[in-house]
Amino acid sequence: MSLKEQSPILETMGREKGNGSGGGNISPRSEETQRQILALSGRDLQLWSITLLVSLVLFAGFAALVAPNLVWKVGVFRAEGRYLPQLFFGLISLVVLFNIYIIAQKRELNDTRKALVQELIFNERLEGFSLIDPLTQLYNRRAVDQMLPKEVFRANRLGSPLTLLMIDVDNFKSINARFDRHIGDQFLAKTAQLLRNTFRGSDTVFRYGADEFLVVMPETNEVQAECAVKRLSQQLDCWNIESRLVCELSLSWGLASYVSGARVSDVLQAAHRKMFLQKRKLVPVF
Helix, strand or coil, X not given: CCHHHHHHHHHHHHHHHHHHCCCCCCCHHHHXXXXXXXXXXXXXXXXXXXXXXXXXXXXXXXXXXXXXXXXXXXXXXXXXXXXXXXXXXXXXXXXXXXXXXXXXXXXXXXXXXXXXXXXXXXXXXXXXXXXXXXXXXXECHHHHHHHHHHHHHHHHHHCCCEEEEEEEEXXXXXXXXXXXXXXXXXXXXXXXXXXXXXXXXXXXXEEXXXXXXXXXXXXXXXXXXXXXXHHHHHHHHHHHHHCCCCCCCCEEEEEEECCCCCCHHHXXXXXXXXXXXXXXXXXXXX
């Protein structure tokens, strides 16, 4: 499979990955496989370079052997023939051996490339069925679509409150731009750990987007949820004091309570809107 044939596959997978879990991150295993596939294009270039070099060497050898045996007369060109059979036999032998080598290498490259692409497709499909984000080990966006409706049904059936908390890592794009992706991944992993340690076992934490998290708090009204948010703020301050990361971790959040009969998408949008307002310093920060 050629590099041109791989490119649409890789681009499609990247779009599906970005639109699927909302994480925007490729798993390390899939990323390594992609690097190996792209590295094979370098071996293709090496083979073409070797082909060109060998062709030049053969041409130079042919010229070196034939040129001394050329005799020029007026209007007549004659080449002494005693060396030509050996020359052509050697030339044909080198060409045949070289072609065998090139064909074997190309076949090996194609087989390796095909195996890597199949592995990449398998990894991406396997991750597509997974409900766990590989970086943070939290539930991903796909899990939200499966688990949140069940919590809403349970709240309607029992008449119990349900509150959603949307959280965003502040300045995440500038952190990635200023430092590198590894530092950004550290911030996301530390945020996930902080959320797991702060909220109750009955609360469910999701990685909702690239730098966004969602906490679903069943049997919790908005006043009770604000107490949890204050606890999160305190834990964040303590963590920043003890942390050794290159800059402080800052979070913005927004709360929205589910009302019986409301659409879940509207509640999520309300939480997201409040989070955006807090990020722009338009609402009080606990």
